[in-house]
Amino acid sequence: AEPAGLFDLIVCEGAVGAIPQAWAAALARAGRLAAVERDGPVGRGLLLVNAAGVVGRRALFDSTPPVLAGFATERGFVF
Numbered sequence: 001a002e003p004a005g006l007f008d009l010i011v012c013e014g015a016v017g018a019i020p021q022a023w024a025a026a027l028a029r030a031g032r033l034a035a036v037e038r039d040g041p042v043g044r045g046l047l048l049v050n051a052a053g054v055v056g057r058r059a060l061f062d063s064t065p066p067v068l069a070g071f072a073t074e075r076g077f078v079f
Contacts, residue, residue: 008028010026014067019046030049
């Protein structure tokens with residue numbers, strides 16, 4: 001579901017294939033989002049921060065939580 005309103009802190013306790021843009025857009029000014037992006041055997045723990053309307057991201061650690069249902073990255077055809 002789309003987040004309703006702006007949040008100071010968003011924490012995802014499982015892995016996602018890619019952090020949804022709607023989550024980053026729901027951050028208030030100086031808001032933070034912590035999540036693990038995982039597209040393979042090892043994921044990357046990320047911290048996103050909304051600084052003056054620009055969302056920056058920083059990798060913090062490697063992790064292997066399970067990918068949440070409905071958030072796996074769909075594989076496409078690659079030559």
